[in-house]
Amino acid sequence: MKKILSAITITLLLFSGYTYLTPVQYFISAEEDGIPSYAKWGRLAMQETKKKYSSAQIIDYLHIGRDSKDKHSVEKFKLWLKDENREFGVFINIEFKTDTEEVISVTFEETDQ
Numbered sequence: 001m002k003k004i005l006s007a008i009t010i011t012l013l014l015f016s017g018y019t020y021l022t023p024v025q026y027f028i029s030a031e032e033d034g035i036p037s038y039a040k041w042g043r044l045a046m047q048e049t050k051k052k053y054s055s056a057q058i059i060d061y062l063h064i065g066r067d068s069k070d071k072h073s074v075e076k077f078k079l080w081l082k083d084e085n086r087e088f089g090v091f092i093n094i095e096f097k098t099d100t101e102e103v104i105s106v107t108f109e110e111t112d113q
C-alpha cells in the first residue's frame with residue numbers, strides 16, 4: 001500500500017510541474033531569469049533599513065558583493081538615504097549561514113560619502 005501511495009504521489013508531482021530546487025540551483029535558475037542571486041538579501045537590507053531609519057527615504061541602492069568564509073557568508077550593500085535634514089549613506093552587512101541561509105546578524109554603518 002505504501003508503495004502505491006508513493007508512486008501516486010511521485011506521479012502527481014511530476015505531472016503538476018513541481019520541481020524542488022536546492023539553494024544553488026535556485027540561484028542559478030534565478031540568474032538565468034534575470035533575477036540576481038542577491039535580490040533576496042537586497043530586499044532584507046531595505047526592510048531592515050526602513051525599520052532602523054523610519055523617517056528617511058531610500059533614494060539609491062548598491063550591491064557591493066558577497067564575502068564567503070567557511071560556513072558563513074556576508075552580503076554587503078550601500079543604501080543612500082534622505083530625511084528632512086540630510087542625505088547620508090548606510091553600509092549594511094547581512095551575515096548568514098551559507099548552507100541554510102539563516103540570518104546571523106544585520107549591521108549598519110553610516111557614512112557621508
